[in-house]
Amino acid sequence: MAETTRAGFVALIGEPNAGKSTLLNRMVGAKVSIVTHKVQTTRARIRGVCMEGQAQIVFVDTPGLFRPRRRLDRAMVAAAWGGAADADIIVLLVEAHRGLTEGTAAIIDTMKDRIPQGQKVALAINKIDRVKAETLLALSAQLNEAFPFVETFMISAEKGYGVDKLREWLASEMPEGLWFYPEDQIADLPMRMIAAEITREKLTLRLHEELPYQLTVETEQWEDRPDGSTRIDQVIYVARDGHKGIVLGNKGETIKAIGQAARIDLVAFLERPVHLFLQVKVRPNWLDEPDRYSEMGLDFKDGD
Numbered sequence: 001m002a003e004t005t006r007a008g009f010v011a012l013i014g015e016p017n018a019g020k021s022t023l024l025n026r027m028v029g030a031k032v033s034i035v036t037h038k039v040q041t042t043r044a045r046i047r048g049v050c051m052e053g054q055a056q057i058v059f060v061d062t063p064g065l066f067r068p069r070r071r072l073d074r075a076m077v078a079a080a081w082g083g084a085a086d087a088d089i090i091v092l093l094v095e096a097h098r099g100l101t102e103g104t105a106a107i108i109d110t111m112k113d114r115i116p117q118g119q120k121v122a123l124a125i126n127k128i129d130r131v132k133a134e135t136l137l138a139l140s141a142q143l144n145e146a147f148p149f150v151e152t153f154m155i156s157a158e159k160g161y162g163v164d165k166l167r168e169w170l171a172s173e174m175p176e177g178l179w180f181y182p183e184d185q186i187a188d189l190p191m192r193m194i195a196a197e198i199t200r201e202k203l204t205l206r207l208h209e210e211l212p213y214q215l216t217v218e219t220e221q222w223e224d225r226p227d228g229s230t231r232i233d234q235v236i237y238v239a240r241d242g243h244k245g246i247v248l249g250n251k252g253e254t255i256k257a258i259g260q261a262a263r264i265d266l267v268a269f270l271e272r273p274v275h276l277f278l279q280v281k282v283r284p285n286w287l288d289e290p291d292r293y294s295e296m297g298l299d300f301k302d303g304d
């Protein structure tokens, strides 16, 4: 008989620099965590998906959990805690060598206020490679006194110590249910999606608030060439002709800069030469005729 499938959400929280990204990359691997980097759920950001046996663990991160200094920040903080409270498990990451800092104490205080009764919170003491065993035991006791953690893990996200144990435990805690993402989608699709996500990120950085709403990037062609390079063809879809002009920029300057920046990241990611071809197409409302599409192709080769 097939094993029961499990699926759920894990919110990783902790002070800046606690090692959240390093831990995610260890557990999920670079591919999926990049793909899902910018995907927004209602209240949390999906950072990665990992399979452990028959369990699918979706990691979310909730930016802005810190003490609000300005009024504006308060709404963000409330949203962030909402995101954490939606998760099946919260993991609080603490740096072993820094101990129970003011920042961690503030997070714990807020958890006591905002986390619903019964919500499971686990403690992961990270960077154990930096401290002695005695220090660790004392810190664990101190933190467990401050909050009723359901489990405590001693890990080094960087060196990989204890990470498998944490992942296996998280998997066992996921509720029974269907997976949120098909398994093959996690394993295979990422490359094209990552590439599209990278270009999208450059568009966001470059265009800021000018960025046309309803803009999508799709990787249409992917060719690993015999000479060791990769050719990637992408289309940036915008909703209106006017938006196309914004993305292209004066004499195509904007899209050129976007293509160059995206290519640099793609080379770093794929560790091989990349030829990136970007086109901007207008994809108007469904009712509009496809032959009204206008396009423009540009090639960003090595050395551009």
Ligand SMILES: Nc1nc2c(ncn2[C@@H]2O[C@H](COP(=O)(O)OP(=O)(O)OP(=O)(O)O)[C@@H](O)[C@H]2O)c(=O)[nH]1
Pocket: 014, 015, 016, 017, 018, 019, 020, 021, 022, 023, 126, 127, 128, 129, 130, 155, 156, 157, 158, 159
């Ligand atoms: N010695 C040691 N360093 C670690 C470990 N895990 C992470 N680091 C380092 O700690 C620093 C911060 O790690 P990140 O993973 O970027 O931390 P983060 O929590 O994602 O930080 P923000 O994005 O600012 O929230 C990096 O320089 C990591 O290399 C560990 O287990 N041991």
